Structures are given as structure tokens and as C-alpha cells.
Amino acid sequence: MTKRKSDLTKGRGRSAFQKFVSSDWGRLLVIDVVAVAIMSMVSKEYLSTFNLFVITRDVSTMILIGFSQAIVLAIGQMNLSLGAIGGLVAVTSGGLMAMWGWPIWLAVLVGLLIGVLAGYLNGMLIVWTGINSFIITVATNSIFLGLNLGMTHAKPFYNISATVKAFGQARFGFFPYMGVVTIILIVLMVILLKYVVFGRQILATGGNWNAAEISGVPVKRSVVLAHIISGFMAAVAGMLWMSQLGSAQPMIGVSWLLPSFAIPIIGGVALTGGGASIGGIVLAAFLLSIIQSALVHLQVDPYYVQFLLGLLILSAVVLNELGGRRRRA
């Protein structure tokens, strides 16, 4: 806040290429392309249609997980319960189909509703109590997870609708059907954050709470709204994941925490709030999926995967931060 910039000329007088590379998404695009190029040289299979399908399908959910966290980061908060929301939504909508034979559309609708309600609950609790979002969502995380496990006794539903299972495997060429859902949501996010008043108000709240409040921005409503969107994204991600696995697994979502933060942060979203670069998030989700599939492709000992994943994410975050800092300095 006390940062002083003395002139308006910063950023001028640089070539288009320099600007491109130094923008968050430009740098990421280069890294993504280089990573794919290296992998395609190492392994011929890497660029096979099927592998591209696997990567893109993985990316489809990763992007949504990234959005789910990013929208909350944009208001300067965190959501640690998004994985639990995804899991809860997957088992309820899956359970409704498998146990009671509900039609798909209704089960999906209920799933989305649960996601929205869970987000609403997070947001309302934060706004009402004034307690840090971290603590609230740590608590609701266990509540959602407890509900999920309590209902399912950690047993998956295998009997979900065949259509849903097929959807998870269907593709045009290498492009997964699932990707369509994600593309729609990407477009909606761009519109929301750029052109919709609600979206701008969310960013204003994250950018400077006091200023937004004094300017009549409904800050509390913006917080609740951000959490609702977060819950919605997690719900969609949970159901896509279910259709990809072909069964409603209670453990869906338990591994989302790391990517949910890594993707927005690598994508250039500040933890302090105020922004969310959609392009950056999408490219960061690609980077993460490329890394993951590379580890599988190179037949890395599974015991090493976790270590390498942590290391690579750490390096990506650090490199990105250093790159960004050089640009700002």
C-alpha cells in the first residue's frame, strides 16, 4: 500500500516479445510448450491421441479445482474444504443414481445444489462470525468429509448410470466430452470476472476491503458469493471426476488440496487477493497435468512421484515468483 511508483512510463519501450514472456501467462505458455516438447522427444507415446486425451481430461477437472480455490483467493481468503465438497457431491449424486435410480439430470442438479449450499455455508459462517476463513473451512472440511464417510462408510457406489460412465470416457479425437463443460465454465468465469458487476465487486472486495466497503460495494455478499462459486466449481469437479472414474468414490477430493493452491499460485493469483488470471490458471493446470503424466510415462517409481511432484511444484512456484519479481522491480 505504501509502495510508490514514480512514473507512468514503466512497461513502455519494451518489445512485444519481452512483454509476452514477462506476462504471467506468456511465461507459462512457453514453459508448457517446452515441457511437452521435451516429453515428446523422450517418449514417442507421449503425443499419441490417447495420451493427449488423458492429459486433457485431467486438465478439465484440474482447471475447475483451480477456479474453486482462485475465486476465494481473489477475496483474500482460502477454502480448505473444496476437496471435501467435491467428494460429498460425488457420493451423493452417485448414490442417488446408484441406490435410488434417480435420473441423471436430477442427481446432477442435487449435486450442484449441495456444492452451492456448502459454499454458502462457508461464506455465511465466515461473514457472520468474522472468524478467519482458514479455520472455518478447516472445520467444515471435516464436517463434509465426516458426513461423506459416515454415510458411505468409505464404500464407493459402483452402480452409477452407464451414461455417466460413458461420458467420462467419451472423446472427439483426443478432446474429452468433459472438456466442453470446462470450456463453458472458463468462458463464464472470464465474463463474470471481467464484465459482471457481481464479479467486479468480488475483485474489489479482495483488492481493498475498506475502500470497497466505503464505496458501497456489498462486501459481505461478495464474500458469500465467492464461496458459493467455489462450492459450485468443486461440485462440478467432483462429478466430472466421478464420471471419469466410473464410480462414486468417497475419497474423491482428498488429494485436491495441493493442486488447488498450486494452480492459482503458479497461474499468478496473489494470496493477498484482488485478482484472478483465468489464462494463467488454465495454463498452470496444464503444466501440472503435464508433469503428472510425465511422471507416469517415465515410469517413475510411485514412491518418487510424491517427492518429485512436491519438488516440481515448489520449483514452478519459485521460478514464477522470481520471474514476476524481476518484472516488478
Add this chain to the structure above:
Amino acid sequence: MGIISRAFKNIGKNWYRFGLFFVTTAFWLFFAWRATGFLNSFNIFTLLRFASVQVMVGFAQMIALSAAEMDLSVGAIGAGVAMFVGALMQLLGVPYPLAILLGMLLGATAGFVNGILVVKTKINSFVITLATSSMFSGIMFITTKAKAFTVLPQGFVDLSRVWTFGLPISPLVWIMLVVAIVLYFVYSATSLGRKILAVGANRRAAEMSGLRSSKIRITVFVLVGIVAGMAGIMDAARMESAGPIIGTEWLLTSFAVPAIGGTSISGGNVVVFGTVLGGILTGTITNGVLLMNVSNFFVNFFLGLILLLAVGFDRLQKAYRERTSVK
């Protein structure tokens, strides 16, 4: 002695924290009434032993929070250290006190790595430790192939097994209490404690007042690593097995325990004995719910609910005191 009378005075000033004490008591009464076998000495023994590990996990995060940092790698450090100590004892026959010391050293090293990364990269500690957490457990998996060490020396196992002073209290409980007293002393009476809290409350202002914040923050992460390592070792003693399962459930615990006890998540204050009570409360609930034959899958649910209630209650009380203290 000054410190003791001050401790009492603090208790007097923070009487409202006894809300937590009453809540814990209420749970004890409830479980004594509803959960069969809750009050038998064997159960009390296991409960307190489990709770003291919870308190230690809470202490680890409390130290990080006091400096306005977060350490998501406490679980990974705990598991890594426990397995390391187990390997030293089982494979190399290292005497257990030495193994424990070496284990704490490993915890300190892991903490040092976190601290250096956080300070040098200037990236939020949440993000750094999220990544190092994955790396630490990766290293643990690579080196141990995730096999637990179960052939542990008698002396080590006795740390959790024996009764002390004829009471159903395991030595682990005393270890936890000693750590509590040391931490209380550090935070209330030493310059290190003051500096940590100052950096936690306003890092920039602390730096501009001549404190070396980098050094202080690295120290904080080293302390977190040591305490998390101790928690891991204690958990291994408790389960008489040093395996990769240690630490997997600590994320919630580590934040819930200090938060229930009244430590602020945004830094600059700690309530050491509140954390002790917080750990006893979560330990009690876990134990009681399991005894009541409620599906243990619901334990998580209750813990989350209690965390919400406890922090919400704390807020209400504060708001109430503020309203009544005027004039």
C-alpha cells in the same frame, strides 16, 4: 517465584478461557454418563496419552501461528522423524535416548529447510510448506518403502506404556506438560518469545524496530520441526509402531487445537495452556465418540463441529466482554 505468580495472574485475567475448561468438563461428564467404560482407568490412560500427542501437534502449529506463519508439513515431519527414529532403533540398534535426540535433530533440519525456503523466496509459508510436505513424505516413502518399524526397544515402548506414580498417566503426558511449561516460559519471559510475537503481529514494524526477522522466522520453523518431530516420536511410542500412518490426520488437528485454545491464526499471540486444553478436548471427543460406537467415520464430523463451536463461542465471549467493559 515471579513466573508462577504471573501464571496465576494470567489465569485470573483470562478467566473466560475457562469456558473451554467447562466445555471439556461437560464432555467428560457426558461421556461418563453415556459411553460405557469411559471412566475406567485403562480408558483414562489411553485418552490422556492420545491427547498429549494431540497437544504436541497443536504446539507445533501454535509456534508457527505465533509468528504469523503456517506449517502444513508438520504431519510429514512427524512421520518422517518417527520412521527415522524407528529405523535407528530397529535396524541399527541405536539406544533409544540417542535415537530420539537424532530424531529431533532431523525435525530441526526439516524445519530449517522450510524456514530458509520461506525467508529466501519470500513466498507465503502456506505454499512452501504445502510443497515441502509432499517432498518430505516422498523422501520418507522412498527410503522406507512405507514399511512400519515395529520391533522397538522396551525402554522406548515403556515411554507410553507404563503408569507413573501409580496413576493412569503415561510418561508421554509428562513430556507434553514439560514442553508446555518450556513454551510458556519462552513466550512469556524471554526475548526470543517476545521477538517471535512481535514479528507475528507486524513483521514490517518489527524489522523497522531493529529485529532480524529472517533469523527469527527461521528459528520459528526449526522449533516447529523439533516439536512436530517429538509429536511423531510420541505417536510412534503410543502405537508401538513407527509407520507412515503417523501424521496423516494432523492437518486439522494442528490448526484446531491451538485455535480452540484461543491462539489467533493471524499471528502475534499465543495461549499455551489453552492449546493444552484444546488438545485434551479433541482427544476426549475422539475417544468418547469411538466408545459410544458411533461409526468412527463420524468422528471427523464431530471434531469439525466442535472446532466451529469453540471458535464461535470464543468470538461471542470476546464481543460480550467488549460490550460490557465500556465505562
Add this chain to the structure above:
Amino acid sequence: MKQREAVLKALHINKAFPGVQALDDVSLTLQQGEIHALIGENGAGKSTLIKIISGLYQPDEGDILIEGNKVRFSSPRDSVGAGVGFIPQERNLIPDFTIGENVLLERLNQSGAFVHYGKINAEAKQWLSAVGLEVSPKVVVSELSPAQMQLVETAKALALQSKILLLDEPTASLTPHEVEFLFSVLRKLRDSGVALLFVTHKLEEVFALCDTVTVLRDGHVVSQSEPIEAMDRDRLISLMIGRKYVVTQLPSKPPRAKTPILEAVDIYSDIGSEGVSLELYSGEVVGLYGLVGAGRTEFARALIGDARIKQGEVLVEGKVAHIKSVADALHRYSIGYVSENRKMEGLILAHSVVSNITITVWDKIAKMLGVIRRTEEKVIAGKFVKRLDIKTPSLEQMVMYLSGGNQQKVALAKWLGANVKILIIDEPTIGIDIKTKYALHDLIWDLSANGVAVLLISSDMPEVIRLSDRLLVMKEQRIVGKLENSHMYEEMSQKIGTLLA
């Protein structure tokens, strides 16, 4: 005088915070087409009253009437809707948004659920030219200079087209020229019928700009809506502080040391400072005058190791000093720095008065195992609380609950505790009331009389002329002149004026 209507009435407002009655039965009337000054010492309750009128705080008792109708604002949203605009003292902009969006933030939804950027930018452009800021509304606010940001704030307030405008110390970070411009904008508003409430600590501004004045003291109204013509400076001051106040002459002090204790030679730093040199002797006050943004703070930061020196060197007691951090400056070279930004850098607001004062000496008073004895700490803090006349209910009080002036004294006290030999004081009296200001002057004077070398950074001309032995004038990261101080205001201000021209 024109017939005026009361657009806003605050009646019998009470507001209490933990331990303080911030407002006690306060009433205020704002007329259409007037600029109404609201003045009072630090902690008198000015900001609290403004925040209540704008709906940010709720009163415990009392009513707000707008054009005769009782209103109840539960948030600033309501007050904006009712035509009340508010410029708080803190920055009020969203850094990552464009100027246009910031200016029209209140009315983003004016064309429905979607933001219409074309319309917004076109409209914002008008308001920008009204305040004389010729920058495209598409520029992102975080790229602007502080002065430009202040202009955006003003444009934002204008864009509300509100009937009532509340301004809480809007001039604190402006240069005299910018203040003049702001005043002309405000006068235009007044002439078009807007009612303005203007909070300031600078009495010159009250006389230059305002029509009526209300004085608050300790949460009470001591003088209500008096026309400015009937006021004079002395009476205002005595109303504010409750008694007649005489500014005492500064006593004479021993001559400064023979050799400089601090020398800066041709300093270039990575945040500013282009070839700055100075010498500082023990026992003198050197005033570093310049407008906001001249690079004085940047230079101070280079001296204390908070910014990297790219070229040039610093000598302390004749030897080259390597200062990499404030800790080095304090512990190795005995240099202290009182920040201009006391809330973010000067104080730990959530900690006690004791902790804030003794923070610089913890290492010194620590015994074995780093143990700090509470009693010893209290003795040290108590000494300075007494010496600087810091008003606090107890030594354990959190600093955030002290008034601005008392906070500033705490920020100064910690360096006195550390016994520094060189003290750099940055804008010590911004936002500080008159009485405290002179108390701080006495204190700074005392320090130098006791052999401390003081570098006083200030954009308050009377202040530097009153306190300094020598004067340095800074502009655009360089020192443009060094003057011996004759302490004659007219003469010195003219000399400074020509240097800055």
C-alpha cells in the same frame, strides 16, 4: 448571507468503544453550500463522528437526519444511496482496477448486471478533467503516483454527485500546490450547493477554506457551527485544548560537535536518491525539507539499510559503515529511524505500550537464557511514558487504542530507550494535533541538546524552520540546496521557495 438549509443533522450522538466514550451527546448541523470544519485534538472523536454519519459505525444513541428525515445507515451502501460521499484518510482505491472503474465504483451497476466499460470510461474522463488529471481512465491505479491517486480519490468523490461530502484529513499527503488545487475544486462544489464537512489539524486550512467550524474536545462539542469570521487562531486552539496555550520559546543549547558523526557521500540507491550527500553532527538538528515525493524517505531508507545503496558510501564516526538492515543500523551504529508510517512500520498496534517501547532494548536487558524481567521492562517503559507525557490508562494498554498523538510518542520513545546517537525522524507531526506537535518539538530539541544528532524530515515548513540548526532542501531525489537557518520564517520560506522553483 444566503439563506441556507440544513441538509444534515446529527443529534445527540453517543458512541463508546472499550474503555472510551468516543462521542458524548454530540450534535452537528451541516448547511447546504457550506464548508464546515470539524476540528479537535487527536482522539477527540472526529473520525468516529464521520464514520457514524457514513454508516461505517452504528451510534449507541442518537439520530441522523437528512433533509429533515430520520435515516438509519447500516452500512456505507445506504449512505451512498442517500447522497453522502466520504473520503477517509486512508487510501480508498482498488489497486488492480483501472482509474475509470475506481472513479465509478459506487455505480458499477448503473447499466444493469453487466459493466459497461465504454460508458464508465467516458464518464470518468469528465470527472478526471474536473480535477485536472490528464491520464487515460484505462490506466491501472497501482501505476499512479500518490498525488495522482489523491486526485483520483477526489474525482471519485465528485462522481458521486452527492449533496453531502465528508473529508477526513484529505490534505495530509499533498504538496501545497496540490492542496490549493483541491481547495479550488471544493469551493466550486460548495458554490454549487454541496455541503462539505472537512476534518483537518492544520488551522491555516480552516481559515483558508472553511465557512463554519465545530470544535470537539474529548467527545464533547465545545463550540458548534460558529462562523469562521468570528474565530481567531488563539481562540480555536484554546477551544480545542481547553485552556490558553502559549508556545514557549525553545531554549538555547550547547554548540554541536566538531566532527560529523554521520556522513553520506554521493548516495545512489535502488529506490531513488541520486547523488545525495550530507553531514550530521552530534547535538544538532538538520532539517530535510521537501515536498511529498521528493525522495527524503527513500534516502533515509538507504541510510538505515532498508534499501540497497548502489553507489556512494555512509560513514559513521569517520569509518565506512556497512548497514544491511535496520538491525545493523541500530545495534552496530546506533542509528534509529522513526517511520512516517506509524501504523504499518512504526508500531505493533496489537501489542502493549511496554512491548512497543522496549522492543529496541530486549537484547540489552535480557539475562541468562534470554530471560527478560517484567519489572525491569516496566521501569523502562514507565520512565518514557512519564517523560513524554504519554496518555494511556496503563502500561499494558494495546497501542491501537491510543490516540494518534500518543501513538507517535510511543514510536519515538522506543528509540530514546535504545539510546541512539543518531536519530532520523520522518514526518513526526503529520496528523498530530497542535499541543502534541509542540510537545514533540520540545522533545526533539531536548534530544539534540543532549548530544543526539537529529535528521528531521518534514514537509511542514514552519516546523523545519522552527527546529533546525541547518536546512537541506530536497527535490526529485537530489539535494538542491543547503541553508543556514536564521529562524526567520519569511526569509527562510522565501529562500526555500526559490530553491524549489
